[in-house]
Amino acid sequence: MTADNDKSVRIAVAGAGLIGQEHIKRVLATPGARLAAIVDPAPKAKEQANSLQVAWYPDLEVMLATDKPDGVVVGLPNPLHFQTGMQLVRHGVTMLMEKPVCDSVAEAIRFADAAEQANIPVLVGHHRRHSPLTQRAKAIIDSGRLGRITAVQGFCWFLKPRDYFEGKTAWRGQPGAGVLLLNLIHVIDDLRNLCGDIESVQAAASNAARGFPVEDTVGIILRYRNGAIGTLAISDAAAAPWNWEMTAGENRAFPRTDEACYFIAGMEGSLSVPRLELWSHGTDLSWWSPLRSERAAVPEQDPFTLQSTSDPLSNQMQHFCEVIRGTTKPLLDARGAARTLAATLAVKEAAATGQVVTLS
Secondary structure (H helix, E strand, O other): OOOOOOOOEEEEEEOOOHHHHHHHHHHHHOOOEEEEEEEOOOHHHHHHHHHHOOEEEOOHHHHHHHOOOOEEEEOOOHHHHHHHHHHHHHOOOEEEEOOOOOOOHHHHHHHHHHHHHHOOOEEEOOHHHHOHHHHHHHHHHHOOOOOOEEEEEEEEEOEOOHHHHOHHHHHHHOOOOHHHHHHHHHHHHHHHHHHOOEEEEEEEEEOOOOOOOOOOEEEEEEEEOOOOEEEEEEEOEOOOOOOHHHHHOOOOOOOOOOOOOEEEEEOOOEEEEOOOEEEEOOOOOOOOOOOEEEEOOOOOEOOOOOOEOOOHHHHHHHHHHHHHHOOOOOOOOHHHHHHHHHHHHHHHHHHHHOOOEEOO
8 A cells, every 4th residue: 555654545435425425424524534536427426526625537437547546435336336346456446345345246256356366455334343332242252251152133123114115216115125135234244243154044035014026024044154043033114123223323313222133142141232231140051040141331332321422434434544554454355245245145045945045
């Protein structure tokens, strides 16, 4: 990386849509980062670039030929991730690629291969990995406090309103959308991060709640490579608090509840996430002995409201700057993100076929 440690890294954002706007805000707010350009053909993107007094380009190739930045955030539509990622690899540019890393597993593996062969760092934007709550939970599990992990239970239940599927966003109820493709990848990456790689999946899906041609509710069985068995239920037609947004308190657009959405058990203890409540029999490992509980503290959480004072997207941007400088490796690279994508698409296949799908 050519960026000096004592200089701001120059970051361009490709794609000025909803997620692109979030990244633009974080670049502007991150110490040691400077917004170099906005890359998007839309007139509004050009207007925004002018108002921010940064360069504007209609496409990446024009920018790369004119003024190559230190890093690029790719917030383009999913079908463009592969070709854009390969383009940046050819130009030797470090990138933050929004999730999913690519549209297919085959593309994701080709992209990861190319990035590794060219020694180009790729950070993939599964931003919950940058949450202090997630990192504290992972530290507890990795410390061995729970012993050998045996069972995992995940919930992702929430209620999308009717207008979410109407008007210009009616596509959300059509093939190519659905709760699996729109929401599951976040949960799969959470569970992979905390509990390890997934070996095989089984699933059953239903569209009974709304009658759309895509699923609204899915039940999933996960077999982890470490031998643990997990169950996961996801539904966007469930009036319930057991989902990451409502339990973590990191996105203030959602009401906060003091609940958990993941439960991870081992032979020596169990943990609720993101509530971070630990349960254990102590030294007498028997169901006859009393269970004791404690709640792990997280400095980035208000002790009274339990609202998070840390923004994972901001943490991710700071991490990206460090990746650009070469002082750290990506928390999740293209290879790891390909495994998350593979497990997510395996659930879709298992639900469609009724078969056990084994991951390679």
